[in-house]
Each structure stands twice: as C-alpha cells, then as structure tokens.
Amino acid sequence: MIERALKMKSVIDIMCIKDKDLKSYTISSDEWINLEKVFKFLEPFYEATNILSGQSYSSICFVLPLLKHLLTHLNIDFEDEFMKTCSVKIQEKLKKYEFRLSNSCSLFAAILDPRLNFTYLKTILDEETYKKIVNEFQNKFAEYHRKYSTVSKSTEITKASSSLLQSIYKKRKFNEHEELEKYSQLPQEDSEIDPIYWWKTHETIYPCLSNLAFDILCVPATSVPSEQIFSKAGDIITKRRNKLSDNSIKSVMCLNSMYKYFG
Numbered sequence: 001m002i003e004r005a006l007k008m009k010s011v012i013d014i015m016c017i018k019d020k021d022l023k024s025y026t027i028s029s030d031e032w033i034n035l036e037k038v039f040k041f042l043e044p045f046y047e048a049t050n051i052l053s054g055q056s057y058s059s060i061c062f063v064l065p066l067l068k069h070l071l072t073h074l075n076i077d078f079e080d081e082f083m084k085t086c087s088v089k090i091q092e093k094l095k096k097y098e099f100r101l102s103n104s105c106s107l108f109a110a111i112l113d114p115r116l117n118f119t120y121l122k123t124i125l126d127e128e129t130y131k132k133i134v135n136e137f138q139n140k141f142a143e144y145h146r147k148y149s150t151v152s153k154s155t156e157i158t159k160a161s162s163s164l165l166q167s168i169y170k171k172r173k174f175n176e177h178e179e180l181e182k183y184s185q186l187p188q189e190d191s192e193i194d195p196i197y198w199w200k201t202h203e204t205i206y207p208c209l210s211n212l213a214f215d216i217l218c219v220p221a222t223s224v225p226s227e228q229i230f231s232k233a234g235d236i237i238t239k240r241r242n243k244l245s246d247n248s249i250k251s252v253m254c255l256n257s258m259y260k261y262f263g
Helices: 002-007 008-018 020-025 029-052 060-074 081-101 102-114 117-124 127-158 166-169 176-184 196-202 207-217 224-236 245-263
Strands: none
Touching: 002 029, 020 029, 020 176, 029 060, 029 081, 029 245, 060 081, 060 102, 060 117, 060 207, 102 127, 102 207, 117 127, 117 176, 127 176, 127 207, 176 207, 196 207, 224 245
16 A cells, blocks of 8 residues: 555645645655655565465465564664654564464474575574474474384385386485484575475485475465465355355365466
C-alpha cells in the first residue's frame, strides 16, 4: 500500500488540492518522508513473508536465517525518533516468537540445508547450545538409521545379482558414523541450489540422512500453502458440484497442482 502511494505521490497531492472533500487528507512533505522511511524499513519483512510463504521449494530452512536477519535489521541505531519507536515495537513482538521459531525442526532444517550445514549453527549459537542441538540431531539420525538400515539390507539382497560394472561404478555408501561425519565436513553449497534436489542426487551416498532431510525439509514454514489448498478446494466444491467423492476431489486437486509444474 505504501509502495503504491509513493509511486502515485504527485497524483495524490493533486487530487487532495483540487478536491475540497479530500483536503483534510492532504499528506504533508514530512509525512511523505516518514512514509518513505517506513517503506524501506518494512521491505525486509515483506520479502521474508513472501519467502516463508512459498510452496514450490523448501521454506522451513529459511526460518532461522530470516529471523536472525530481521533481528539484526531491527538492531540498527536509528537517529530518527519515529523509526526508533517502530523498531522497538516490532522487536518486542518478534522476540516473543523467537523461542518458538528456534525449535528442533527449524534447527535440523538448517543443518540439513547444504547451503548452511553445521557451519551456520556455529555462527549463531553459543558453544553449549550448539553441542546440545548437535547431540539431539545425532539421536534423531540414529533413530532413522535403525529404521532404514533394515530396509536397505533387504533391498541389497534383491539387487545382489547386479552386474560387475554396476558394482564397480556404484557410488560408495558410508556407514552410520561416516555418513554424518562426511556431511558435516562438506563446504557450504552455493546459495542457488535446491536443497531437496541436492539430497535427491546424493541419496545413494547418504541414504539415512537423505530420508531425514526429505521428512524435515518438506515441512512448510507457514500455514499459507495449506490455506491456499483450502481456498482451491472451495473453487472445486461448489453448490452445483457438491456430490464429488473424496477420491475425485483429491484427484482434481493433484492434477491441478501437477499442471502448474508440468503443464
């Protein structure tokens, strides 16, 4: 709203001057300056909201980096008293959610994002908290390893007849301790990569870690994607089309979703 008002500044000023009913709504030059300041101040929050509301990529891995970025943005020493008041109010509100947002899911998502890895947590957490989170992550990984190692063994038996060349060129899998250690030693990947796609291409090397990554990185950061699904369902189930079965509704919604990406 502010962005559009700033673009139409000259038009709004002329309207308020020419129309006597709008004179009381005239925006002074000082108010326009304040609006420009507010716009620049709120822009990172608008961008962060859009990023966390996405549904075509993993959004949970952005929670911690964006939270830290916004808190840093709020810690700027504003000279203007008006902006300082805005900053304090938003900071108070955001800090109420900081503890809730810094949960195991968002922390594990940061670890499993190859663009961040363990390195990022080292930069934002104190040593004691970092060790605690790493220990929790190792326990979760051990749980997945116990679960998926039995599955992989049975799969290996069925594939025992694979050719010699396949066995030679097959990427080597790491055992439980190697898998986690090798991943922790990897350098941070480029910011442009898709973490889900990265794990898909590395799942033969990190079979258990990749399963953990898929389960966590697919968690949406906000309720926006699910709310959009409910809105879409409202367009499908109408007064004239209210006898659709559960399977029919599911099929139509799946086709609609697939059409966006493959159509």
